[in-house]
Amino acid sequence: ENVSFVSAGSGSPVIRWQVSTDGSTWQNVPNGTGATLTLPAVTMSLSGNRYRVIYTSFCSGDITSNTVTLTVNSAPVFMTSILPQTVCAGQSAIFSFQMAGSPTPSIRWETSANNGTNWTTVSGATTTTLVLNNVQPSLNGVLVRAVLSNTCRQNVLSHNTLLTVNAGPTVQTQPQSMNACSGSTVVFQASASGTPAPAVQWQVNSGGTWQDVAGATTTTLALQNVSPLQSGFQYRAIFSNDCNIAVSNAATLTVGSTIQITAQPQNTTVCEGQNAVITVVATGIPTPTVVWRQSTDAVNWTVIPGQTNTTLTLPAVPASSNGLKLQAILSNLCTPGVTTNTITLTVQTAPAVTSQPQDVITCIGQTAVFRVQTSGSPAPSIQWQQNIGGTWENMPGKTSAELQLNDVRLEQGNTQYRVVLANPCSTGVASASVRLYLLTPPTVALQPQDVAVCEGGSAIVQVGVSGVPTPSVQWQTSSNNGSTWENVAQATSAVLTLGSIGRDRDNALFRAVLANTCGTVTSTSARLTVNTAPEIVVPPQSTTACLNGTAVLTVSATGKPAPTLKWQSSFDGGGTWVDIAGATQSPLELTNIQMTQNQAMYRAVFSNICGDNVVSASAVLTVRTAPRITTQPVSRTVVVEQDVQFTVAATVVG
Secondary structure (H helix, E strand, C coil): CCEEEECCCCCCCEEEEEEECCCCCCEECCCCCCCEEEECCCCHHHCCCEEEEEEEECCCEEEECCCEECCCCEEEEECCCCCCEEEECCCCEEEECCEEEECCCEEEEEEECCCCCCCEECCCCCCCEEEECCCCHHHCCEEEEEEEECCCCCCEECCCEEEEEECCCEEEECCCCEEEECCCCEEEECEEECCCCCEEEEEEECCCCEEECCCCCCCEEEECCCCHHHCCCEEEEEEECCCCEEECCCEEEEEEEEEEEEECCCCEEEECCCCEEEECEEEEECCCEEEEEEECCCCCCEECCCCCCCEEEECCCCHHHCCEEEEEEEEECCEEEEECCCEEEEEEEEEEEEECCCCEEEECCCCEEEECEEEEECCCEEEEEEEECCEEEECCCCCCCEEEECCCCHHHCCCEEEEEEEECCEEEEECCCEEEEEEEEEEEEECCCCEEEECCCCEEEECEEEEECCCEEEEEEECCCCCCCEECCCCCCCEEEECCCCHHHCCEEEEEEEEECCEEEECCCEEEEEEEEEEEEECCCCEEEECCCCEEECCEEEEECCCEEEEEEECCCCCCCEECCCCCCCCEEECCCCHHHCCEEEEEEEEECCEEEEECCCEEEEEECCCEEEECCCCCCCCCCCCCCCCCEEECCC
16 A cells, blocks of 8 residues: 655755664655655555654754654465364364464464364464364364454455374273183184274283284284193283274183092081081083082972082071982083082981970879970980989980889979980970979878767867878768768868757767878768757656555656656645655655655656756655545345446545
């Protein structure tokens, strides 16, 4: 463009324009002698030049104007190309360029992920250098460009440049350990991703260090005709490219051999609830796999889940596993299947008391038997014990399920007994303790005694009873002096009470029969004597006696014991009675009767323990003198069938 500088002054001075590139040294501008200095088609080389005008006149000499500066602006220009970048994932990609333009252009970086169709501004990227940190494979193939702008031109585009993001190797397929039989071919395979495609190198570790396998540079490693000497060798693949190296896992080569069973499993015996451990020992490469199986009949077999080791552990075996058949099947690459011997599992059970012994109650002198029922496999041993002073002691020879004690004695009563069981699964399994309770037969501690009672009264007959258990009592009676006996109804206590006793029970015998589980005993008999009160059977009769004569009065009475007798007389009509001295027998003979005894009254008085002073009826004694006839009878003549009467008269004195 053209640039013009204009100056103005008065008069007709000489005008001279000057230019300086540094403000110190000035040079006249060719043809710069007018009030206006025009610089045609200025270039960037003139930018920054300083210009001034000098006026020269006759009156004032040289007058210098102010200095002005020429600034030449230019459109943005890329001075260098933006080079494409190739980096590895995770690294930084740096793009840069040089530019020109005045004023200094603004910078904007843009990227396109669709080959330039759409562009996205990179935030914060406003310098000539674009740094993309930690680039990822997702940015591979992205186009990058810069955009410049200033007042002379907007959006000046650079050429598009390519970002290539390479990735280090990543193992995608790991080699797997291989089992092979001697002489076979083994193939290991591995693969990896990466940009550029990684190179491959297989390595082998045969005993401590890794070495390259010559010529093994593909993803497949084939080993021909392997031998047992190679068993245990490890192989791996090394993947490499410009970005990194990746190492695969190590795969082990096992060159197998056939299975040899060196120790067969053995028949095993355990106790119920214990672990059964059965082992088979075998050699073979690779280590044989093991499958244990079981059968109840050695014909039909089922696999035991989870048991794949050479040692079979059956936890807490139940008694139902007794007799179980077991075997193992071993397999490896070179042997399809070898079956061990079949063994038998024997499950023993601890002793148990299935039926406890019971207390025994028996009589002294008899046999006491305690019994116990047991279970256990093998059948447990049995040892009976007795408790002596708080200590349980074995009873020699008492080793069967039945403890028999013969002729038991009183001192054995209340002794405790128990049984102790033992077998290989447990010892000291004790039953409940039981006791021997001894009974004693009935004993008459106090014999019944004879008793006497008055008729109508009560009598008590007692018997003393001992025995365990307390004996029952049954009283018996005999009315024929013991020839036959019959039970007394409801008479079952030690005291027999007889009430309202009649004389019909006189001389009856009574005895007690005692009984308990140990026997029966009969007391001696007691005799009942029933006494009766005196009872007048024949009372004395009134009688007449002659003066100086004799009169006899007779009385009879019953009673038990025989009553005593005394005669009494009354001479005042029964008002007063007086015992007749010595008159204690019947009959009573009255001699030399006097008239004073005429009309005297006599009676008998009987007494015994059941009645006192039982008085008979009174008898009256009449005393007579000899008669005298005062009128004699006269003879009579009468007609047939007429009544006739003779009359006599006499007198009696007294």
